[in-house]
Amino acid sequence: MTDQNQDHQDHKAKMQATKAEVDARVAQAREKRGTIIVLTGNGKGKSSSGFGTVLRSVGYGLKTGVAQFVKGKWPCGERELLTKLGVPFHVMATGFTWVTQDRDLDIAAAETVWAGCKEFLQDPSIHLVLLDELTYMLTYGYLDTQEVLRYLQERPVEQTVIITGRNCPQEVIDIADTVSEIKAVKHAFEAGVKARRGVDW
Amino acid sequence: MTDQNQDHQDHKAKMQATKAEVDARVAQAREKRGTIIVLTGNGKGKSSSGFGTVLRSVGYGLKTGVAQFVKGKWPCGERELLTKLGVPFHVMATGFTWVTQDRDLDIAAAETVWAGCKEFLQDPSIHLVLLDELTYMLTYGYLDTQEVLRYLQERPVEQTVIITGRNCPQEVIDIADTVSEIKAVKHAFEAGVKARRGVDW
Numbered sequence: 001m002t003d004q005n006q007d008h009q010d011h012k013a014k015m016q017a018t019k020a021e022v023d024a025r026v027a028q029a030r031e032k033r034g035t036i037i038v039l040t041g042n043g044k045g046k047s048s049s050g051f052g053t054v055l056r057s058v059g060y061g062l063k064t065g066v067a068q069f070v071k072g073k074w075p076c077g078e079r080e081l082l083t084k085l086g087v088p089f090h091v092m093a094t095g096f097t098w099v100t101q102d103r104d105l106d107i108a109a110a111e112t113v114w115a116g117c118k119e120f121l122q123d124p125s126i127h128l129v130l131l132d133e134l135t136y137m138l139t140y141g142y143l144d145t146q147e148v149l150r151y152l153q154e155r156p157v158e159q160t161v162i163i164t165g166r167n168c169p170q171e172v173i174d175i176a177d178t179v180s181e182i183k184a185v186k187h188a189f190e191a192g193v194k195a196r197r198g199v200d201w
Numbered sequence: 202m203t204d205q206n207q208d209h210q211d212h213k214a215k216m217q218a219t220k221a222e223v224d225a226r227v228a229q230a231r232e233k234r235g236t237i238i239v240l241t242g243n244g245k246g247k248s249s250s251g252f253g254t255v256l257r258s259v260g261y262g263l264k265t266g267v268a269q270f271v272k273g274k275w276p277c278g279e280r281e282l283l284t285k286l287g288v289p290f291h292v293m294a295t296g297f298t299w300v301t302q303d304r305d306l307d308i309a310a311a312e313t314v315w316a317g318c319k320e321f322l323q324d325p326s327i328h329l330v331l332l333d334e335l336t337y338m339l340t341y342g343y344l345d346t347q348e349v350l351r352y353l354q355e356r357p358v359e360q361t362v363i364i365t366g367r368n369c370p371q372e373v374i375d376i377a378d379t380v381s382e383i384k385a386v387k388h389a390f391e392a393g394v395k396a397r398r399g400v401d402w
Binding site: 007008011012015016018019022025026028029030031032033034035037038039041043044045046047048049050051052053054055056057058059060062076077078079080081082085098099100101102103104127128160173176177178179180181182183184185186187188189191192193194195196197198199201 | 208209212213216217219220223226227229230231232233234235236238239240242244245246247248249250251252253254255256257258259260261263277278279280281282283286299300301302303304305328329361374377378379380381382383384385386387388389390392393394395396397398399400402
């Protein structure tokens, strides 16, 4: 056998072993239900990951709901496009807390968005719900964590919920099925590069 | 002053300080250009984050190109929807290496997708390029890392490139502006929950 043939055979054997391992793991995963997915940590990519999964769900024609906490005052490419495609949005109209500087106004705005979320979380026709930046509402004490946990746990069994934001409370992590922590290794903004429309916002 | 008024004033003072800090950081970030963003690590959310940013860019009507390495054999909600919206895709037709089990076939398929990427990376009208799962092509040695680095560095100055995949080579991290490492804290699949259409694929 030539060296090249040997390499080819080695690669094939290695890949056959990998395939057997992957197949076994896939066979083991038998439970069919929606999940709670948390994207937390200080790195870039949490909300965009949530929106990427929304795009996937909408692409399959599955009913999808989005709530945006914190953000929402300014125009937003993904919201405009998804709204055109018929995706319902609940958006917190006050924006960043350091801009509002009024705790009561923030709480009222958070509660209005949460009322819309509760409808999503009780609607079995909705395949996927994105609760973008929800974690801040819990860490700031703007929403009642126990009530949020109850609605999450009592949601329709087939429904998947994605929660994004830094410092996700441990109680939410405990009931979540999938948790990713997004760590900032480096960030262009810290190196003096301006945030860009169509990338960062 | 009542306690409630005091709380209100304390919140306002704290938020004013935060605003001053945020404003100063925003003012410091003055460089206007495209960036290289890397989403790596073993956690869920890398590709979906890339696709979320694609959605944002497309939502603003900005020209966006997508290349999918590894994945691509099966139907895919986000691809179908984005293709309808006019987003050009280059897709590796062989799928997972452990399914192909043929190194030469994989390399030829990777090179075909890379030829499409090189066109994206030389086109100043393209605002954003997603190179989904590119890292595997480099770690497997399917593409030449030096050539990939050269095309990334010589791309149009206004163009942003997002690279996803586990184990991103250090040379790519070195030239990137923003790097997020997505750590799996837990994953539903490991707990026996089946991957779901419209969420996981």
